[in-house]
Amino acid sequence: MSFTAYFFLTLIHHFKGERSISGIYHLLKGKKSAQTIQDSVLFNVQPFFQSLEVITRQDLNKMCNECEQSNLIQSVGDGHFRLTLSGLAYMNEAGEHFQLPSGLAYFHHSSTAKRFWKRLKLTVQTMSNLIRDEGRFLPVTNDKEPLEWTKRFLKKAKLDRQELAAQLLNELQNSLQTRPNIEADIFVLQLSGYKQTGLTLMQASELLNIDYYEAAVLMTSCLRAVSQEINDGKDNYPLLSRFLEKSDSKGLTASTHKTLTFIKKGLTIQQIAQYRRLKESTIEDHLVEIAMYMEDFDINTFVSREVYHRVKTVLEQQSIKRLKPIRDIAGSDISYFQIRLVMAKESVGKHD
Amino acid sequence: MIDTILKETFGYERFREGQREVIEDVLKGYDVFAMLPTGSGKSLCYILPGYVLDGLVLIVSPLLSLMEDQVQQIRMLGEKKVAALNSFLTPQEKDDVLNSIRFLRFLFVSPEMLQNNLLINRLSMLKLSLFVIDEAHCISQWGHEFRPDYLKLAQIREAVGKPPCLALTATANPKVRQDILNYLDFKDDRQHIYSVDRKNISLFVDKLANVEEKIKRTIKIISSQPSPGIIYCSTRDWTERLANQIRMKTDLHVAYYHGGLSSDDRLAIQYQFLNDQLDIICCTNAFGMGINKPNVRLVLHFHYPKHMNAYIQEIGRAGRDGLPSAAVTLYTDEDDLLPQALIEKEYPDQPMLLRILNRMEATGAKAGTKGCFSIMMEEGASETAARFLTYQLTKVFPEEHKSEELFSKIDQTIKLRKQKKISELYEVKRWLATTDCRREAYLNSFQEKLSDKVPCCCDACGCLLDDFVKVDPVIKETQRIGWQVRLRKLLGLDKIDHE
Numbered sequence: 001m002s003f004t005a006y007f008f009l010t011l012i013h014h015f016k017g018e019r020s021i022s023g024i025y026h027l028l029k030g031k032k033s034a035q036t037i038q039d040s041v042l043f044n045v046q047p048f049f050q051s052l053e054v055i056t057r058q059d060l061n062k063m064c065n066e067c068e069q070s071n072l073i074q075s076v077g078d079g080h081f082r083l084t085l086s087g088l089a090y091m092n093e094a095g096e097h098f099q100l101p102s103g104l105a106y107f108h109h110s111s112t113a114k115r116f117w118k119r120l121k122l123t124v125q126t127m128s129n130l131i132r133d134e135g136r137f138l139p140v141t142n143d144k145e146p147l148e149w150t151k152r153f154l155k156k157a158k159l160d161r162q163e164l165a166a167q168l169l170n171e172l173q174n175s176l177q178t179r180p181n182i183e184a185d186i187f188v189l190q191l192s193g194y195k196q197t198g199l200t201l202m203q204a205s206e207l208l209n210i211d212y213y214e215a216a217v218l219m220t221s222c223l224r225a226v227s228q229e230i231n232d233g234k235d236n237y238p239l240l241s242r243f244l245e246k247s248d249s250k251g252l253t254a255s256t257h258k259t260l261t262f263i264k265k266g267l268t269i270q271q272i273a274q275y276r277r278l279k280e281s282t283i284e285d286h287l288v289e290i291a292m293y294m295e296d297f298d299i300n301t302f303v304s305r306e307v308y309h310r311v312k313t314v315l316e317q318q319s320i321k322r323l324k325p326i327r328d329i330a331g332s333d334i335s336y337f338q339i340r341l342v343m344a345k346e347s348v349g350k351h352d
Numbered sequence: 353m354i355d356t357i358l359k360e361t362f363g364y365e366r367f368r369e370g371q372r373e374v375i376e377d378v379l380k381g382y383d384v385f386a387m388l389p390t391g392s393g394k395s396l397c398y399i400l401p402g403y404v405l406d407g408l409v410l411i412v413s414p415l416l417s418l419m420e421d422q423v424q425q426i427r428m429l430g431e432k433k434v435a436a437l438n439s440f441l442t443p444q445e446k447d448d449v450l451n452s453i454r455f456l457r458f459l460f461v462s463p464e465m466l467q468n469n470l471l472i473n474r475l476s477m478l479k480l481s482l483f484v485i486d487e488a489h490c491i492s493q494w495g496h497e498f499r500p501d502y503l504k505l506a507q508i509r510e511a512v513g514k515p516p517c518l519a520l521t522a523t524a525n526p527k528v529r530q531d532i533l534n535y536l537d538f539k540d541d542r543q544h545i546y547s548v549d550r551k552n553i554s555l556f557v558d559k560l561a562n563v564e565e566k567i568k569r570t571i572k573i574i575s576s577q578p579s580p581g582i583i584y585c586s587t588r589d590w591t592e593r594l595a596n597q598i599r600m601k602t603d604l605h606v607a608y609y610h611g612g613l614s615s616d617d618r619l620a621i622q623y624q625f626l627n628d629q630l631d632i633i634c635c636t637n638a639f640g641m642g643i644n645k646p647n648v649r650l651v652l653h654f655h656y657p658k659h660m661n662a663y664i665q666e667i668g669r670a671g672r673d674g675l676p677s678a679a680v681t682l683y684t685d686e687d688d689l690l691p692q693a694l695i696e697k698e699y700p701d702q703p704m705l706l707r708i709l710n711r712m713e714a715t716g717a718k719a720g721t722k723g724c725f726s727i728m729m730e731e732g733a734s735e736t737a738a739r740f741l742t743y744q745l746t747k748v749f750p751e752e753h754k755s756e757e758l759f760s761k762i763d764q765t766i767k768l769r770k771q772k773k774i775s776e777l778y779e780v781k782r783w784l785a786t787t788d789c790r791r792e793a794y795l796n797s798f799q800e801k802l803s804d805k806v807p808c809c810c811d812a813c814g815c816l817l818d819d820f821v822k823v824d825p826v827i828k829e830t831q832r833i834g835w836q837v838r839l840r841k842l843l844g845l846d847k848i849d850h851e
Contacts, residue, residue: 128844140616140619140623169839169844189838192620197620197627207832
């Protein structure tokens, strides 16, 4: 029994045969499509969203085949699967050995956590070199955003190098202290510093003797939980809280970003669609994406408080998994677009 | 003066063979052709003049991965006025570079980017101090990795104000050299030719019965030979399989590297290797370009390369510190199948070519369009084959519209190209099978003569792999210490113990 199998079976269980293996794949990868985001809310699997970005389709299919051959899952056609009775028993038994890492629950930090990690890796490496008076070293990433950010961060810092490093160390220790040792180990093994290059996640999993995918999920958990910890106690983490800051509306696709600038100028959906020669439904998709990724995005223009409340009430009844029945109950005066917006908002706003 | 710059900017006490001669001629304003062996510090020949001459040094560099490394290398000198323009950049990033172009000291560009009029326009308004062609053998039809985009370089150089030109390569036989000079329109030029021979690298070839034997032999060699070492495989899959075998059967620190890893993982593995955290790296030929690690003791070819040029490049990553090092090639008869199949896949076969041309005529699809490209792929062409064909249709025979004519012309080109590649492959095979001195044989393939015999030459000359004494490894262990301790070490409160 492996953690990965447990993880996989749990997802099959949640989806109850209503979504295909592809749906699971997109969920784990964190595909930014309206469909995937919607599914994560409908099936109550938000913690899994973008929880295993390193998974390959090949491996997922392999896992699926193995489970099918061991009669743990059965096909209900067209790439859809359900747990068998023995699969259910197996999953429950496995649940006694494994549990889902607790940090996954802070899924609303998913993109923040990634940003945090890239900046942190680079800043730790830089500080580790600077305090030893080494100004020349090869940065651990070539990505522009973290490089620029780290430069600005160091420039703005008021402390001297030694103090800054000591403070960073202190805050990192405190935040990692809140996590299980295995998560902290995976986290720290990947950090680079003076004359020492961090391990890749694969290498860290080998050194710690755990499955690669398990390590990946633990890392996701650790990053999200640490982001949450820092966010909750900004006063305790004056340095690290800056690593969470947005560099304006990152994570949106370029096209969505354009739509956002028009919305900010006060244009309506129809006007934007006309101007950009796109379908209105495309613009609506953009808005759902924006609502998902920008916590401070106000959807009042599109959904009144009253409508929001009605949809939310229906959403909380877990049994409903499709847009149409939701609309049937909530009221036919409500558009699908409005329902999707509420779902997107709910998926960010829900804190545990 | 250049000695002062060498010391102050680069931290070196003296030049390596050839560098001073090339740099002095560059500074005098000559067009210079320089052939310096791999690992001899070619890039210094244009970086140093950048600090003497007034204006921008433009470097045309054919390989994207190499370009990144070159930029990084210059940044390591503390130089910020360096940038690269290539197709990997987003439009925004390209704009950023174009807008800052007049503040730069060094600009790397890919040959495709030089077809961009906006860039040429910007460049023509600046003062260029030097026009550098890296890997100049790509200009020649007879060179390896021939790049048609290189053929317009003389024209482009004219358009940007005809600055002095420096053409650099590690390997070029006399035929290739003449081609380069012609295409670049060199007159009154200076040539500096140094031997491709790397005297401190001993050469070994071992033929084995099958792949299992080959794995066993590999493990035996790396267990008894000095490290660090690089093992070249021909596929991604093999790098992973071999690394796993080595991990299971030895205590060595091993990692694999190939183009399928994420870019951050590739960087991490590369830095671990540079930083003496790995004994062995199993990799495809994606690894090693621009990597400057002085103490590589062993380069082992688990699969033999496609041509002698690649062989020279790859073994040239050993022994850059001048100390004795070994290059070992292992092969079995089975190894002959893959490279031939790969060459076949690079071109459309006759029926496929015919189908594609017919469909293009029937549908009126224009070469170079997306639609036309997908027709090619639908008819079963590999991506390389489709790119080749697109190039032939748009650049080589743009005036030819009759299908039959096109077919026979392109078919002829394909035949010639394949012939050339296969003959290069046979050259490698002949070299593997030779019982004469291997050094003499490889120098012959570059039309060079062996000048003086080295003491530990090759297996055919009686040199033994066992003569290389295993020394204590320099490898720094990543130990299983708790995260708290590791973190304190990184951020300074604890001493780092491997110093």
